[in-house]
Amino acid sequence: QVQLVESGGGVVQPGRSLRLSCAASGFTFSSFGMHWVRQAPGRGLEWVAVIWYDGSNKYYAESVKGRFTIARDNSKNTLYLQMNSLRAEDTALYYCARDVGATDIGGDYWGQGTLVTVSS
Amino acid sequence: NFMLTQPHSVSESPGKTVTISCTRSSGSIASNYVQWYQQRPGSSPTTMIYEDNQRPSGVPDRFSGSIDSSSNSASLTISGLKTEDEADYYCQSYDSGNRWVFGAGTKLTVL
Numbered sequence: 218q219v220q221l222v223e224s225g226g227g228v229v230q231p232g233r234s235l236r237l238s239c240a241a242s243g244f245t246f247s248s249f250g251m252h253w254v255r256q257a258p259g260r261g262l263e264w265v266a267v268i269w270y271d272g273s274n275k276y277y278a279e280s281v282k283g284r285f286t287i288a289r290d291n292s293k294n295t296l297y298l299q300m301n302s303l304r305a306e307d308t309a310l311y312y313c314a315r316d317v318g319a320t321d322i323g324g325d326y327w328g329q330g331t332l333v334t335v336s337s
Numbered sequence: 338n339f340m341l342t343q344p345h346s347v348s349e350s351p352g353k354t355v356t357i358s359c360t361r362s363s364g365s366i367a368s369n370y371v372q373w374y375q376q377r378p379g380s381s382p383t384t385m386i387y388e389d390n391q392r393p394s395g396v397p398d399r400f401s402g403s404i405d406s407s408s409n410s411a412s413l414t415i416s417g418l419k420t421e422d423e424a425d426y427y428c429q430s431y432d433s434g435n436r437w438v439f440g441a442g443t444k445l446t447v448l
Contacts, residue, residue: 252437254382262374262382262427264437276435317387321435323372325393327381 219243219326221313226331229303237331239296239313247271247291250316252324253298255309255333265311266298270319281307303335339363341428341440348446353418357443359428360410369430371411373402376442377424385426386413415445423447 225237239251253265266277266287275287286299296313310332314324340362349355359371373386384393386402389411404411411430415422428440 254437261425261442262376262429262439264429264439267435267437274435278436312381314382317372321431321437322370323384323387323429323431323437324374324382325384325387327383329381 219315221315221326221328223311223313223328223331226311226333228334228336230337231304231335233303234299234301235303235333237298237300237311237313237333239298239328241294241296241313241315244315246289246294248319250318250320250322251287251289251296252314252316252321253287253296254312254314254324254327255307256312256330257306257309260309263309267316267321268296269321274320276321300333303333305335307333308335309333338432338434339438341430341438343426343428343440343443345441346444346446348448349418351418351420351447354414354416355418355445357413357415357426357428357445358408358410359412359440360408361430365406366404366409366411366430367406369432371402371404372429373400373411373413374427374429375422375424376427382427418447420447 268287288297310330312330315326342360370388374382376382390402
């Protein structure tokens with residue numbers, strides 16, 4: 218069965234960096250687009266970034282553009298999110314999600330999330 | 338860019354049918370597929386509908402999705418309501434810049 222397991226969250230000071238990982242299993246990882254979506258405490262879902270199945274295209278929300286980088290290693294079935302220059306408003310539960318297709322239409326499977334807290 | 342507007346909350350009794358709307362602010366609702374996600378308290382989102390009206394395996398056929406070009410909106414209809422359907426529901430589409438756009442979410446209360 219499809220499994221997505223996020224890791225790498227934690228408490229970090231403003232301005233510092235953090236790298237999240239999402240280990241995928243149960244499907245052909247290299248055939249699907251992958252997304253990061255976050256949810257601040259008590260708030261709704263906010264899309265963060267997408268990477269196409271082969272890594273050829275990446276797109277970002279305006280709120281993270283220039284600070285976050287999405288990447289994937291298809292040989293390791295793993296998705297990454299490198300987060301630099303973190304701000305208090307980046308505090309959220311970060312989910313990885315598999316796209317229904319190779320690019321960026323919508324999600325079909327979601328991980329359980331990893332919590333990022335940006336605080337001094 | 339466009340926004341997706343959902344009602345803040347809806348409520349209905351068990352066994353009844355409820356419809357949650359998702360209205361696109363600009364551009365045609367039919368231009369880009371719409372997905373619907375259920376999120377129970379303390380849990381990750383679960384996909385209930387993808388590509389406007391497709392149900393993932395394991396999702397009961399009590400859940401259905403549709404789009405209406407006349408109102409430029411998508412709808413999630415849940416029939417035979419159960420208490421376990423109580424959750425937040427989010428619609429989602431994508432823009433010309435390949436970015437997902439979420440509605441703000443609708444809290445469904447089954448009472």
